[in-house]
Amino acid sequence: MSYAALKQLACQANLDLVKAGLVVLTWGNASAADRAAGVMAIKPSGVPYDRLSADDIVVLEIASGRIIEGTARPSSDTPTHLHLYQSFPSISGVVHTHSACATSFAQAHQPIPCFGTTHADNFYGAVPVTRPLTAQEIDTDYELNTARAIVETFTKSNIDPVQVPGVLVASHAPFTWGPSIAAAIENSIVLEFSARMALASLQLNPQLAGIPQPLLNKHFFRKHGPGAYYGQKTK
Ligand SMILES: [Zn+2]
Numbered sequence: 001m002s003y004a005a006l007k008q009l010a011c012q013a014n015l016d017l018v019k020a021g022l023v024v025l026t027w028g029n030a031s032a033a034d035r036a037a038g039v040m041a042i043k044p045s046g047v048p049y050d051r052l053s054a055d056d057i058v059v060l061e062i063a064s065g066r067i068i069e070g071t072a073r074p075s076s077d078t079p080t081h082l083h084l085y086q087s088f089p090s091i092s093g094v095v096h097t098h099s100a101c102a103t104s105f106a107q108a109h110q111p112i113p114c115f116g117t118t119h120a121d122n123f124y125g126a127v128p129v130t131r132p133l134t135a136q137e138i139d140t141d142y143e144l145n146t147a148r149a150i151v152e153t154f155t156k157s158n159i160d161p162v163q164v165p166g167v168l169v170a171s172h173a174p175f176t177w178g179p180s181i182a183a184a185i186e187n188s189i190v191l192e193f194s195a196r197m198a199l200a201s202l203q204l205n206p207q208l209a210g211i212p213q214p215l216l217n218k219h220f221f222r223k224h225g226p227g228a229y230y231g232q233k234t235k
Pocket of ligand 1 (some may be wrong): 098
């Protein structure tokens with residue numbers, strides 16, 4: 001993919017997040033990776049969405065973090081995106097928002113339980129929450145340490161980032177990812193929707209248990225993995 005096409009993809013993804021109602025002001029960012037070229041394209045820091053164009057998007061080398069194309073300063077969350085691409089080799093899109101309901105769980109330091117099939121279609125089980133960062137982790141390399149805490153959460157609990165393509169950063173907000181930027185955006189939309197419904201479900205029944213395992217298995221694996229049969233066959 002040309003850098004121009006990748007920049008266009010990243011620009012459109014950021015605008016799509018605003019259109020989906022997941023991002024207000026400049027609280028969010030999306031990046032798209034071209035794995036063959038070893039690069040990612042990300043939104044510039046602090047540029048209002050109504051003035052964002054593909055020319056503003058910054059292209060960086062994933063392995064080194066070196067800026068390859070673009071004159072703007074990349075998003076302040078760039079080290080988080082880079083470390084996620086370095087740690088989760090199958091992902092090619094990362095989305096960060098402060099969408100209200102998912103962020104409410106993040107602020108409460110609580111994972112989003114899987115209560116139903118809407119959630120189970122995209123996330124195989126609860127969406128985990130990271131541990132809080134230490135004062136030192138916040139003081140130095142904050143954005144990189146945010147990603148390190150995310151990766152640690154998946155490693156320690158043995159969660160597959162392909163099966164659970166999102167996380168809540170404690171006291172902060174969600175990140176989602178996927179095999180493409182479009183998938184990462186879809187996961188971000190489903191995450192917020194599932195969080196909103198989880199809050200309502202807990203309000204109706206505070207003792208609510210999670211979705212039965214067979215139903216979780218059915219809904220996730222009919223859309224994902226080798227036995228998937230949902231949707232149209234791809235040629
Ligand atoms: Zn944030």
